[in-house]
Amino acid sequence: MTTIIRGGTVVNADRAFRADVLCFGDKIVAVGEGLDAPAHATVIDASGQYVMPGGIDTHTHMQLPFMGTVTADDFYTGTAAGLAGGTTTIMDFVIPDPKQSLLEAYHTWRGWARKSAGDYTFHVAVTWWDDSVHADMGTLVRNHGVNSFKHFMAYKNAIMADDETLVKSFTRALELGAIPTVHAENGELVFQLQQDLLRKGITGPSAHPLSRPPEVEAEAANRAIAIANVLGTPVYIVHVSCAESLDAITRARAKGQRVYGEALAGHLVIDDSVYHSSDLEFARGHVMSPPFRSKHHQAALWQGLQGGNLHTTATDHCTFCAEQKAAGADNFTKIPNGCGGVEDRMSVVWDAGVGSGKLTPSEFVRVTSANAAQIFNMYPRKGLIAVGADADIVVWDPEGTRTISAKTQFARGGFNVFEGRTVKGIPTCTVHAGNVVFERGELRAVEGAGRHIDRPAFSPVTA
Structure with missing residues (x-):
């Protein structure tokens, strides 16, 4: 061909x-x-x-079992939607249950991903710790092309990694030439704030951002960065949503620490007013973590991309239909967390970034593919x-336009957080x-045409 x-x-x-x-x-x-x-x-x-270069979305969740349900997009429909938007590679997440073997979970996700239309690769989450996790991390790096491990500092009583797990996993990642990635939210604080809001009778989606204020994210970001600094490992902070987390990254980088930050397309253009809509289905459709923030934080994120302290753009594509979101109709903590976007990220970032003069075309390539390829060792094959x-x-x-709508999107879920936005x-x-x-x-996507992308370790594996 x-x-x-x-x-x-x-x-x-x-x-x-x-x-x-x-x-x-x-x-x-x-x-x-x-x-x-x-x-x-x-x-x-x-x-x-x-x-x-085709886009690389560093953060997606296709076919994810989560909060008692499974995302609407599987690996075929999700990657096909990405291709329609110019994204040719996704970085998805293997998320083992507590006490589940990392290798067992990895092979399950690899099986699901065989139907992918675009290329895919995996971060593997460390959700618990014992000697088997230590060994599985080595096997994944040496034999399966994994060089990044995810840590959820949120989701108490589920997949939250405590400080002991963070320290041991970060240390192991450094030995293996892999990079730790972190969902930075203080899970204990979130849990306590959620319970307090429910006791006060605040049960709707407007409570979601109240339970996850910027300080909750900033504390976790600062803690992860401090742990990484003591251990001498790089660290990648996923979906940075607030000025305070960006400040923590910026301070660390100014001191020479290898800290990388990811911004979501949604966080760049959508503000927290969506949670106060009288249309509760609409408000629930925007529930994701971290939540959408005020315009002040949006401006900070753009400055982070412009100044080089945020490096990649992603979506956290994790689609749920209205019926799934309705599981939290009487309790906001039961709304499945997640929004779509893999189909729209490139156009949204171009329109709001290049179209406004915040980014040049080359800077756009940097934050939509090249930086991701370099940070995760896929360059120069990708990006x-x-x-x-x-x-x-x-x-x-650059002159073409499209009005984004759930009615015309290829992604599933029947909802789009960018609904009605005309992008140039x-x-x-x-x-x-x-x-x-x-x-x-x-x-013209073809089911099963996607390839798994092996990502070598950053240094020789010695352990």
Whole structure:
């Protein structure tokens, strides 16, 4: 299969330049002006458009069993929706139950993911600790291409990692050349605040952000960063949602600590007024953790992306339909936490970032693919338009527009947190592994075409 993309402007994280891009099989084989191509090659006209690396969403949850239900998007529908939005690789999460073998859980998730239409790779959560977890982490790094381990500091009485688990897992990750990632919310504080609100009779979705104020996130972020600093390990903070957490990251980085931060597209453009809607189904549809914040925090997150203290953009794509969300109709703590977005992240970040002058096109590539590829050791296979890189490419029309709606989305769940937003800057064509999988509204995703992406350790494994 040969594909040539002609007449566009290639945009990488370091520069933009006019060039054709020739793909053979699943790799890019030439980049330059006036390239020759076989007569049988598929030709994509990118005149007046940008040609960029396919997006990498660093944070998704497909087919996740959570809070008594399972997300509406499985690995096929979720990755297919991502392809429609220009995202060609997702980083999902293996989340073992307490006392469950990490390897057993990993193999379960790998089985579910075989139907993926786009490429996928996994962070593996450490939800408990004993010698078997220590051993499983080594096996996952050495034999299964895992180089990141997730730690939930929230969700007391479920998957919350205490400080002992954090210290032991961070230490093991450092030995293995892997990076710890952290959901930073103080789970004990959240639990106590939830109980207090319920005792006061505040049971609706408006209570959700009250139970998870910025200080709860900031405390956990500071604690994770401090533990990582003492142990000498890098750390990656997922879904940073508030100025206080960003401040903790910024301070640490100013002192030379390797701390990385992730921002969600939703947190960049949606504010906490959604929880006060008289439409309770609408309000429940926005319940995720951390919650959406005030516009003050949105401005801070953009500054973090601009200043280089936040590095990646993601979605925490975790879709639930209205009936699933209604499980918490009388108790906000029972609303399944999660929102969608894998289909819309690229356009939302372009529209709100590049469209407003906050980001350049190259900075957009940095925060939607290149930084993720570098932080998680997939570069230069991913996150780059260059010879030898994967032929995962999005052709981007900076003048094209689309109005986002649950009625027209490919993702499941019947709800969209970006509902009604008209974005300027959209994908016209997505190429995955050298094949056109989306073109001008037509989705051509193939179930099972996605590949698992092994991510090597950052240093030789010695333990």
